[in-house]
Amino acid sequence: MKTKGIKYSLAFFLSLLCGLLLSGCWDRNEINDLAIVLATGIDYSHQKVELTAQIFIPRKSGSVSSTGSSESSPSGVTMIRTAEGSTIAEALNRLQRKVSREMFWGHCEVVVISEQAGKQGLREYLDFLLRYPQFREHAYVFTSGGEAKEVLALLDPLERSSAESLREMANLGLGSRVTLLELAQSIASPSGSAILSRMLISPADPGQKKLATTPYAKGISLFKDGYYVKTALEPVSVGVLLLSNELNNFIMPIELPQVKGAFSIRMNKVKTKLTPSIVNGTWGMGVHIESEGEVVLNTTNYDLANPVMLSKVEEAWLNRFKELAEQALQLAQKDLSADIYKFADQFRRYNAGIWKKNQENWLTIYRNMEVEITGNVIITDTGKSIEPQGIPHQASN
Amino acid sequence: MLPDKGKISASQLAIMIFPTIMATAILSVPSLTMHYAGHDMWLSPIWGSVVGVAAIGISLGLNSLYPGKTIIEVSSQVLGWLPGKLFGFVFFFYWPHLIGLIIRVYGEFISSNALPETPLFVIMGTMTAVCALNVRLGIEVVGRTSQIFVTLLAFLLCLIFVLLIGELNPKELLPFMEKGLLPTLKGAVSPAAWFSEYIVLAFLLPFVHNRKNVTPIMLSSLVVTAIAMVATNLFCLFLLGDLTDSFAYPVMIAARYITIADFLQHIEAIVIAIWIFGIFVKISVFLYIFTITAAQWLGVKSYKPLVFPLSYLCMVFTYWLVSDRPGASSLVSTSANVYTLVILLVLPAALYLIALLKRMLGRKKKRS
Numbered sequence: 001m002k003t004k005g006i007k008y009s010l011a012f013f014l015s016l017l018c019g020l021l022l023s024g025c026w027d028r029n030e031i032n033d034l035a036i037v038l039a040t041g042i043d044y045s046h047q048k049v050e051l052t053a054q055i056f057i058p059r060k061s062g063s064v065s066s067t068g069s070s071e072s073s074p075s076g077v078t079m080i081r082t083a084e085g086s087t088i089a090e091a092l093n094r095l096q097r098k099v100s101r102e103m104f105w106g107h108c109e110v111v112v113i114s115e116q117a118g119k120q121g122l123r124e125y126l127d128f129l130l131r132y133p134q135f136r137e138h139a140y141v142f143t144s145g146g147e148a149k150e151v152l153a154l155l156d157p158l159e160r161s162s163a164e165s166l167r168e169m170a171n172l173g174l175g176s177r178v179t180l181l182e183l184a185q186s187i188a189s190p191s192g193s194a195i196l197s198r199m200l201i202s203p204a205d206p207g208q209k210k211l212a213t214t215p216y217a218k219g220i221s222l223f224k225d226g227y228y229v230k231t232a233l234e235p236v237s238v239g240v241l242l243l244s245n246e247l248n249n250f251i252m253p254i255e256l257p258q259v260k261g262a263f264s265i266r267m268n269k270v271k272t273k274l275t276p277s278i279v280n281g282t283w284g285m286g287v288h289i290e291s292e293g294e295v296v297l298n299t300t301n302y303d304l305a306n307p308v309m310l311s312k313v314e315e316a317w318l319n320r321f322k323e324l325a326e327q328a329l330q331l332a333q334k335d336l337s338a339d340i341y342k343f344a345d346q347f348r349r350y351n352a353g354i355w356k357k358n359q360e361n362w363l364t365i366y367r368n369m370e371v372e373i374t375g376n377v378i379i380t381d382t383g384k385s386i387e388p389q390g391i392p393h394q395a396s397n
Numbered sequence: 398m399l400p401d402k403g404k405i406s407a408s409q410l411a412i413m414i415f416p417t418i419m420a421t422a423i424l425s426v427p428s429l430t431m432h433y434a435g436h437d438m439w440l441s442p443i444w445g446s447v448v449g450v451a452a453i454g455i456s457l458g459l460n461s462l463y464p465g466k467t468i469i470e471v472s473s474q475v476l477g478w479l480p481g482k483l484f485g486f487v488f489f490f491y492w493p494h495l496i497g498l499i500i501r502v503y504g505e506f507i508s509s510n511a512l513p514e515t516p517l518f519v520i521m522g523t524m525t526a527v528c529a530l531n532v533r534l535g536i537e538v539v540g541r542t543s544q545i546f547v548t549l550l551a552f553l554l555c556l557i558f559v560l561l562i563g564e565l566n567p568k569e570l571l572p573f574m575e576k577g578l579l580p581t582l583k584g585a586v587s588p589a590a591w592f593s594e595y596i597v598l599a600f601l602l603p604f605v606h607n608r609k610n611v612t613p614i615m616l617s618s619l620v621v622t623a624i625a626m627v628a629t630n631l632f633c634l635f636l637l638g639d640l641t642d643s644f645a646y647p648v649m650i651a652a653r654y655i656t657i658a659d660f661l662q663h664i665e666a667i668v669i670a671i672w673i674f675g676i677f678v679k680i681s682v683f684l685y686i687f688t689i690t691a692a693q694w695l696g697v698k699s700y701k702p703l704v705f706p707l708s709y710l711c712m713v714f715t716y717w718l719v720s721d722r723p724g725a726s727s728l729v730s731t732s733a734n735v736y737t738l739v740i741l742l743v744l745p746a747a748l749y750l751i752a753l754l755k756r757m758l759g760r761k762k763k764r765s
Contacts, residue, residue, distance in 0.1 A: 133510070138656045181640070188640055351572075
């Protein structure tokens with residue numbers, strides 16, 4: 001009698017367990033119910049925020065590999081959708097209404113903010129991107145000279161998507177590499193400024209579809225107190241990157257006085273160190289540039305095996321660096337009075353007490369601050385050739 | 398008389414304590430300390446660990462005065478029947494508060510980071526059920542499971558740290574002592590509240606079979622926990638800087654931030670999965686102590702019949718305590734920390750003092 005009771009209760013319990021299994025499918029969300037967003041674009045026009053999502057098209061990516069590139073655009077595995085709203089959240093809401101699948105932002109590795117949108121201040125966007133649960137803090141942030149949605153609409157022939165090409169460019173260190181978290185830290189820091197790489201669209205090759213092209217980095221967008229203020233183009237942008245310690249992958253021509261032609265140097269390592277000092281109430285900043293590079297082009301008639309020549313080139317190179325740094329400082333201190341290179345953070349770390357007392361009139365101090373630029377550059381390699389190549393009648397001498 | 402016949406070793410106890418402190422501390426302590434101590438928040442756990450020393454001292458002291466007895470039994474002996482029962486009642490009443498809050502914090506964390514669509518009740522209920530089973534099987538099983546899971550948890554902590562090394566920025570340490578020493582002491586209140594949970598020793602020491610090296614083992618456990626807490630704070634600081642206290646779960650942001658070689662990313666799900674082992678041990682330990690307290694307070698011979706009803710009570714408390722996530726996070730903030738400190742540190746300390754006085758007076762009487 002008793003065993004029967006146990007058996008019955010066991011059977012009852014097991015049937016209850018089956019009920020648990022049934023619930024497995026109750027709110028399933030399969031991959032083909034999701035619209036995977038690869039990149040987000042933020043624009044601003046007519047007093048409205050425009051949110052753009054670059055969405056991965058899963059079906060097409062499979063067929064491309066099997067049929068080969070019979071279509072004119074070999075990639076074409078992404079599409080964009082745009083919606084506008086008075087706030088970015090409203091735009092998000094409307095955007096979902098234009099997409100048949102549930103939007104999933106967890107793979108959004110790139111955020112492009114147009115400079116026009118940047119003029120309205122980054123605060124709203126940053127709060128949204130750091131609050132909405134799915135966005136990744138490691139997403140790279142760029143600005144675009146034109147509209148962000150146009151950058152996202154591109155179908156890069158080389159990469160899976162234009163988001164991927166932007167991400168690869170950031171990893172290569174073309175322009176500045178700033179993640180969402182770093183941008184937020186940068187804006188929240190005492191200097192309140194930020195720099196972002198600015199993206200433009202290179203025109204498509206003739207005969208190709210208009211969208212089958214690549215975004216490219218040109219210039220640096222400068223943000224002051226969270227608002228976009230100016231775009232620095234070359235050569236000033238080089239100085240900006242140099243002072244922000246973000247100069248990578250750069251080849252620079254160096255000219256010597258009274259010498260025809262130039263040397264081009266590829267920099268393998270550029271390090272900028274800021275040393276704040278407060279002496280007798282005078283605030284000063286020391287900028288020290290350390291760099292190593294190799295010569296990749298020599299259009300002069302001089303032989304680089306000569307150590308005297310080499311040191312002359314190094315000197316000219318350092319002077320070029322100083323020139324660039326001074327231009328960039330002029331822009332930041334005098335023209336914009338924006339603390340782009342985070343001097344404020346340096347002073348706060350240097351002497352928190354004095355910094356706190358002078359926090360109020362920091363901008364006046366900053367505008368009039370003496371900046372001393374020093375440096376140490378070394379040419380580590382002169383390439384495969386020692387003597388200049390390609391000079392007519394060279395061998396007969 | 399103990400309501401459980403099981404025995405554990407001193408090192409098992411030490412291992413159990415680690416997640417008992419760290420599992421929730423890892424979520425809340427970085428931003429709570431940052432809120433008061435700013436940059437220097439990594440110092441706060443060091444000050445806070447003094448409370449840990451005190452809690453360990455009280456537990457060991459009570460245990461040496463009344464060996465083999467939990468604090469609940471001791472209270473009746475020291476204070477007399479009625480005041481002793483009142484003392485026990487405070488704990489009897491406090492544990493569901495604390496356990497309810499722990500389960501709630503667990504539920505809110507999981508629902509906001511991993512399972513946003515799953516009802517909170519299912520998240521919390523399944524965990525409570527598993528923990529209740531664990532507790533019902535006895536202290537030996539709780540000790541064994543924690544031995545296995547703590548290894549994983551320690552591995553997880555090291556993993557996040559190692560994978561993030563490239564992104565860390567030690568410059569964030571400066572300026573050191575920007576606002577002086579006082580803020581770091583203020584910030585120490587919340588780690589202190591977590592360290593006061595070392596008072597669980599007063600309940601669990603009677604279950605330890607070899608008492609020889611208990612003191613050094615417990616103190617080294619405290620050192621390890623304090624180092625883990627300082628390290629957590631440090632790497633939140635190095636990664637997030639001043640923004641640490643603007644995030645609900647800074648360590649989670651850190652885990653999400655891991656991106657190595659373009660493919661080792663999105664590993665936050667693994668991090669959560671391993672963290673669940675830690676919170677499992679934490680809930681089990683407190684649930685066990687709750688049932689032991691209840692059994693001894695009610696004078697029941699075995700704690701086992703009490704496990705499921707009391708677990709259910711804790712589940713109910715998760716809803717009685719708070720109704721939303723901001724509520725849950727305010728319940729782990731400073732004022733709540735003081736509440737924890739009063740019950741987990743001040744009350745046992747008072748009991749220990751009275752016990753000491755009684756012992757001294759008793760000796761004098763004997764002499765005279």
